[in-house]
Amino acid sequence: MNQILNLISIxxxxxxxxxxxxxxxxxxxxxxxxxxxxxxxxxxxxIQHVALISTPDSSNAALDAFLEGAQPExxxxxxxxxxxxxxxxxxxxxxxxxxxxxxxxxxxxxxGEVALVLKAGESLQYHFDPxxxxxxxxxxxxxxxxxAPNRQYALGTIRPMTRVGTRxxxxxxxxxxAMGIMMSCMWGISYSLIDKRSxxxxxxxxxxxxxxxxxxxxxxxxxxxxxxxxASLLVGFSHFIFDIQIQGDVLALIGLFISGxxxxxxxxxxxxxxxxxPQIGNGLINAVVMPMMVMSGIFFSYHNFPDVMxxxxxxxxxxxxxxGIRGVFIEGAGFETxxxxxxxxxxIGVVFFFLGxxxxxxx
Amino acid sequence: MNSTSTPIIEVHQVHKSFKDxxxxxxxxxxxxxxxxxxxxxPNGAGxxxxxxxxxxxxxxxxxxxKVKGLNWKQHQDQLHRVIGLSLQETRFIDKxxxxxxxxxxxxxxxxxKSRVREVLELVRLKEKAKAFVVNLxxxxxxxxxxxxxxxNQPEVLLLDEPTTGLDPxxxxxxxxxxxxxxxxxxxxxxxxTHYMEEADYLCDRIVILDQxxxxxxxxxxxxxxxxxxxxxxxxxxxxxGNHLEIPPLGDHEKILWKEDGMSAHLLVNDIxxxxxxxxxxxxxxxxxxxxxECRKMxxxxxxxxxxxxxxxx
Numbered sequence: 001m002n003q004i005l006n007l008i009s010i011x012x013x014x015x016x017x018x019x020x021x022x023x024x025x026x027x028x029x030x031x032x033x034x035x036x037x038x039x040x041x042x043x044x045x046x047i048q049h050v051a052l053i054s055t056p057d058s059s060n061a062a063l064d065a066f067l068e069g070a071q072p073e074x075x076x077x078x079x080x081x082x083x084x085x086x087x088x089x090x091x092x093x094x095x096x097x098x099x100x101x102x103x104x105x106x107x108x109x110x111x112g113e114v115a116l117v118l119k120a121g122e123s124l125q126y127h128f129d130p131x132x133x134x135x136x137x138x139x140x141x142x143x144x145x146x147x148a149p150n151r152q153y154a155l156g157t158i159r160p161m162t163r164v165g166t167r168x169x170x171x172x173x174x175x176x177x178a179m180g181i182m183m184s185c186m187w188g189i190s191y192s193l194i195d196k197r198s199x200x201x202x203x204x205x206x207x208x209x210x211x212x213x214x215x216x217x218x219x220x221x222x223x224x225x226x227x228x229x230x231a232s233l234l235v236g237f238s239h240f241i242f243d244i245q246i247q248g249d250v251l252a253l254i255g256l257f258i259s260g261x262x263x264x265x266x267x268x269x270x271x272x273x274x275x276x277x278p279q280i281g282n283g284l285i286n287a288v289v290m291p292m293m294v295m296s297g298i299f300f301s302y303h304n305f306p307d308v309m310x311x312x313x314x315x316x317x318x319x320x321x322x323x324g325i326r327g328v329f330i331e332g333a334g335f336e337t338x339x340x341x342x343x344x345x346x347x348i349g350v351v352f353f354f355l356g357x358x359x360x361x362x363x
Numbered sequence: 364m365n366s367t368s369t370p371i372i373e374v375h376q377v378h379k380s381f382k383d384x385x386x387x388x389x390x391x392x393x394x395x396x397x398x399x400x401x402x403x404x405p406n407g408a409g410x411x412x413x414x415x416x417x418x419x420x421x422x423x424x425x426x427x428x429k430v431k432g433l434n435w436k437q438h439q440d441q442l443h444r445v446i447g448l449s450l451q452e453t454r455f456i457d458k459x460x461x462x463x464x465x466x467x468x469x470x471x472x473x474x475x476k477s478r479v480r481e482v483l484e485l486v487r488l489k490e491k492a493k494a495f496v497v498n499l500x501x502x503x504x505x506x507x508x509x510x511x512x513x514x515n516q517p518e519v520l521l522l523d524e525p526t527t528g529l530d531p532x533x534x535x536x537x538x539x540x541x542x543x544x545x546x547x548x549x550x551x552x553x554x555x556t557h558y559m560e561e562a563d564y565l566c567d568r569i570v571i572l573d574q575x576x577x578x579x580x581x582x583x584x585x586x587x588x589x590x591x592x593x594x595x596x597x598x599x600x601x602x603x604g605n606h607l608e609i610p611p612l613g614d615h616e617k618i619l620w621k622e623d624g625m626s627a628h629l630l631v632n633d634i635x636x637x638x639x640x641x642x643x644x645x646x647x648x649x650x651x652x653x654x655x656e657c658r659k660m661x662x663x664x665x666x667x668x669x670x671x672x673x674x675x676x
Contacts, residue, residue: 002470003470005470010456010459010467013458013459014459017458018458199454200451200452201454201456203453207419208515209440209444
């Protein structure tokens with residue numbers, strides 16, 4: 001027991017004695033949450049740039065009417081006509097029309113300065129890539145504003161959803177919590193073990209009566225406790241800044257949290273079981289975390305993927321963990337919802353831990 | 364030392380191969396309790412592989428290894444407690460102090476805290492007990508590695524190149540500690556090195572390894588006298604010496620020309636007899652010396668005489 005406590009304590013010491021690790025592990029997730037939360041939550045000004053091809057012979061009455069009062073403004077890309085449109089619910093949208101010829105418009109498109117080219121004439125022409133959602137949105141907005149300036153929202157009313165649980169930040173924070181557990185285990189355990197192997201420290205340690213399983217298990221305990229600190233900071237911060245609350249069963253959340261740590265500790269031990277080269281280790285860890293970060297619905301919903309992919313994504317440990325935590329946070333879920341994913345995550349952890357231990361290269 | 368008692372370390376016909384390299388080829392070794400033995404040889408001679416097999420880190424492909432009559436397959440736990448070891452280039456955790464590192468390893472043996480204090484004294488690191496490993500000098504790190512290997516008061520100490528890369532002062536400090544262990548605790552030690560003076564200073568016996576085989580073993584005196592090559596003449600000539608005729612050499616005497624063809628290493632029984640004849644012969648054939656050095660033979664010379672290469676190569 002004494003050796004396990006000693007092994008845990010050296011990991012704390014390694015952790016707390018390197019300020020860089022403290023920053024990236026504890027503060028960075030909070031900073032990321034605040035940055036993304038503010039960016040997607042505040043009703044900030046939308047800016048749309050449009051290339052405008054217009055000659056005195058090709059004027060369009062509706063467009064001229066829309067641009068009436070637009071002021072020329074000096075921007076980095078040159079002089080543009082600025083036109084602001086205010087909406088009580090959607091906020092302010094600032095349009096910049098860059099007068100140019102066809103060649104100039106093409107150049108601006110290629111550089112990503114504009115997503116849409118508007119060519120004036122008897123009939124207006126909108127040139128854009130239909131696969132670009134931003135360009136589509138600009139087209140629809142301009143179409144509505146120019147053709148029917150007074151009727152654009154007459155067919156319905158907008159009711160902004162600002163209730164806690166329905167905002168983007170409510171979706172984001174549980175995802176960040178899940179991602180924090182994955183990152184903490186994968187980098188904190190896998191990389192640290194590979195590093196110890198590359199320094200021949202593992203080899204030296206197992207040339208003593210040290211318990212190998214105890215050594216690997218100590219990483220689970222230390223990472224779990226560090227994850228608790230990291231998660232508490234993130235949840236506390238989100239509560240005070242974004243008024244995020246845990247609406248479901250806290251015990252179910254704790255269970256899920258421990259299972260998530262088990263799953264990723266097991267995977268981390270497995271990933272670190274063979275290589276003694278930190279660069280290969282880097283690649284292996286990224287090969288595990290990157291696909292899950294992209295697909296598991298941390299920042300955006302995975303329901304935008306094709307249906308066949310969605311069922312696969314839902315089987316990923318990070319998806320199970322993020323969906324589970326999200327369920328407790330914003331849907332008020334309890335054990336009846338989190339029980340199965342918790343069990344599966346814990347089982348994944350146990351299986352990978354023992355597989356990793358079995359093939360572990362100590363020397 | 365009683366040479367007829369059962370050896371504490373027995374290595375019998377041990378072989379080990381890696382892919383296409385036959386690293387250890389049928390090595391036999393018997394080491395008595397309290398004996399200090401040096402495994403001497405150039406890089407790639409098989410020293411580390413042999414020691415790691417005795418340490419249980421590697422398994423031999425064939426042959427037997429016993430320490431105190433115990434083998435690694437059946438007595439792993441007991442052997443961990445009998446053996447203390449220091450590997451080549453172990454890097455301990457940078458941000459742990461010397462004392463914390465020793466505490467960690469002592470917890471694996473379930474030792475009391477007082478043992479850490481004793482070891483700090485033994486390896487002369489008491490003053491550095493609170494220093495982080497990252498701030499230690501090379502010599503201090505090697506003393507820490509030695510301290511870790513001494514925590515369990517091992518009967519057998521296996522040190523793999525403990526002084527490689529150290530300056531002469533640091534090397535001398537480590538030698539003094541090891542010499543003290545021999546007299547104070549009758550520890551048995553195998554030390555791998557490619558420093559002949561280290562083997563000469565510390566060890567009772569020397570085993571010379573090359574390409575996985577034992578070339579020679581015994582005390583330094585025995586090795587030198589067995590080869591019957593007591594003295595060395597190193598010389599350089601003003602021109603390539605391929606046509607130089609030297610005075611006749613005895614059975615065990617030999618000349619080894621260096622790659623430049625203008626300098627040579629001459630192993631003879633008796634310089635006093637041979638040198639005047641050599642001087643005369645060189646002068647008669649129109650050569651003259653650019654350098655000339657006469658000295659007693661060392662382990663390095665012995666190695667050169669056996670393999671044609673230097674130990675450090």
